[in-house]
Amino acid sequence: MTSIHDSTIGDAFARTGEFLTGNPxxxxxxxxxxxxxxxxxxxxxxLEACLPAEARRQPTLEDAVRKVLERAGREPDDQGVDIDDIVITGPEGEISARIYRSRMMDATATPPMILYIHDGGWIVGSPEKCDATPRALAKKTGAVVVSPAYRLAPEHKFPAAHDDCYAVWLWLIEEGASLGGDPGKAAVVGEGAGANIAINISLQAHAERVAMPVHQVLIHPIAGVDMSTPSYVENMRARPIGTPTMQWFFRHLLESRAETADPRLNLVERTDFKGLPPATLVIAEIDPLRSEGELLGEALHKQGVSVDVRFYEGVTQGFFGLGSVVNKAMFAQSHVANNLVEAFAASRRKI
Known part of the structure; x- marks a missing residue:
């Protein structure tokens, strides 16, 4: 297991300030x-102050990036990526999905594919609102990126989102060529709740002996249900996602507390990771999910999965897509893209 910390000068002063103020x-x-x-x-x-419908209307970090760019007199960059919208048949009806293709794509080659699964705690988020990461991935890897609008809770309780995204994975490996990509070289990338779904796609594909991703990118994944971990305690008041927000997500996601024992949610206690594809694990410092992300990395490594863990200090949950204005997001995107390109070059999908 490789593990890299991206540190900043002045961490000691920052931690002193946190100790004095209680503010992460x-x-x-x-x-x-x-x-x-x-x-x-x-x-x-x-978000925890809102009902789900109101929460979905709140300004996002991507909206905030546009404001920062506007102040600097800069226009948002489409990264040379075109988008199209399609519809895929899911387990309970149609699933809309957004397709990203780089305009710099080599017309003589068949590009690899990425299934990207957005964050939002299974309650908020959509391909339209979570646009920056798949756009960056399409540009930096040359892959065709598929971003599904999976069903959200509380209207559709757990495991509706997991079921939808697994159905999209099965569609991609069978029909992805219709998008001009190579479904034999397909990866999964997820953020937060989407990262939880991403690794569950790998697990279910492995269990059912269908094509697995050639690589899985897990960006600050929801990997456990224990809200007494050090990072939950330290980041009670973190923005944009603190401990109360995580509690709000789970309250709307589940029918009952008993479902927290489901291994799809409590990943850190699983013992069946052996045989999964290599993983890149991105962890943010100012995030209630930090501790369980670290535990997931250790579990993957101990069970024989090749895992590259990258820890970014000074950033919060949701940072990854902010590469146009946040330096460490730009670094994280480049590292993830490099790992994906290497995986596409080296691997065919495995059953």
Missing amino acids: MVRADADMRHVLDAQVELGAKS
């Missing part, structure tokens, strides 16, 4: 704070 946000890098402050200026409420 004193550890945030300046460019991360600019985005978070812009989100507040746009009127964003804490």
Whole structure:
């Protein structure tokens, strides 16, 4: 297992400030704070203060990035990527999906494919609102990226989102060529709740002996249900996602507390990772999910899965797509893209 910490000068001063104030946000890098402050200026409420429908209308970090760029006199960059919308048949009806293709794609080669699964705690988020990461991945890897609009809770309780995304994976490996990509070289990438779904796709595909991803990218995954871990305690007041927000997500996701024992949610206690594809695991410092992400990395490594763990200090949950204004997001995107390109070059999908 490789593990890299991206540190900043002044961490000791930041931790002293946190100790004195009880506020984890004193550890945030300046460019991360600019985005978070812009989100507040746009009127964003804490999600746990909202009903789900209102929460889905709140300004996002991507909205905040646009405000930061506007202040700097810069226009948002489409990254040379075109989008199309399609419909896929799912387990309970149609699933809309957004397709990303780089305009710089080599017309003489068949590109690899990525199934990207957005964050939002299974309650909020959509391909339209979670656009930056799949756009960056399409540009940096040359892959055809598929971003599904899976069903959200509380209207559709657990495991509806998992079922939808697994159905999209099965469609991709069978029909992905219709999008001009090579389904034999397909990876999964997820953020937060989407990362939880991504690794569950690998697990279910392995169990059912269907084609697995050639690589899995797990960006600050929801990997456990224990909210007494060190990072949950430290980041009670973190923005944009603190401990109360995570509690709100699970309250709306589940029919009953008994479902927290489901191994699809409590990944850190699983013992069946052996045989899964290599993984890149991205962890953010200012995030309630940090501790369980670290535990997941250890579990994958101990069970024989090749895992590259990258720890980014000074950033929060949701940072990965902010590469146009947050330096560590740009670094993280480049590292993930490099790992994906290497996986596409070296691997065919395995059963």
